[in-house]
Amino acid sequence: MPDLVIAQRHTAHLDRVAEALRQVHEADRYPMVWPDDPVAWLCPAGTIGAWVALADGVVVGHVMLVAADGVEHVDQLxxxxxxxxxxxxxxxxxxxxxxxxxxxxxxxxxxxxxDSPVRRGRRLVLDVVDDGGPAVRLYERLGWTRVAEGPAGWTGPDGAHPPVASYLCPR
Known part of the structure; x- marks a missing residue:
């Protein structure tokens, strides 16, 4: 198993994070629509903090916290x-x-x-395409609670609103 380090994301990481995102998009179509500017997509307004997973110094994962007002079904959450x-x-x-x-x-x-200090006591929430895939299984295995589901407020490449599920962190 490689040496895995979770580190706060810095500007110097962004090109490598965008390359990792390209690999994910090619394998899984995430994001469904490839952004014109992947670095900008990784730095949306309302970002609270971002982290990278490094395996032997190579970016292999990414996550960020954002203001919750952009999460689907936020009022129900x-x-x-x-x-x-x-x-x-x-x-x-x-x-x-x-x-x-x-x-x-x-x-x-x-x-x-x-465990991040930037969380500042806020409860974590998220939305995910409700396709029964690995992401849905991960959140449910970790005890996240499904609160709401319905069509996304955005459209996929086919112009349709994919189904999304919104979850509340158990802690």
């Missing part, structure tokens, strides 16, 4: 958490390169953000 939307933080842009799967990289990234 806030009600389930008994918190205001400002009392939530959204997990976003979580991905692991195909070659690094099966060594708990995504779990390590999620554990890091759960």
């Amino acid at each position: 806030a009600a389930a958490a008994r918190a205001s939307v400002a009392g939530l933080a959204g997990v976003s842009r979580l991905f692991v390169t195909p070659k690094a799967r099966g060594i708990r990289v995504a779990t390590a990234l999620l554990e890091r953000i759960e």
Whole structure:
């Protein structure tokens, strides 16, 4: 098993993170639509913090926290958490390169953000394409609670609104 380090993402990481994202997109179509500027896509407004997973110095994963107002079904998530939307933080842009799967990289990234000082007591929430795939299975295996589901507020490459599920972190 390679030496895995979870580190705060810095500007110097962004080109390598974009390359890792390209590998994920080619393997899994995540994101569904390749962004015109992948570095900008990795740095959206409302970013609270971002981390990379490094295996022997190579970027193999990424996760970030964002303001929760961009998470699908945020009002239902806030009600389930008994918190205001400002009392939530959204997990976003979580991905692991195909070659690094099966060594708990995504779990390590999620554990890091759960313990992050920038979380500042906010309850974590997220949305995910509800396709029954590995991401859905990961969140459910880790005890995240499905709160809501329905069509996304955005469209995929076919112009349709894919189904999404929104989850609340158990801690």
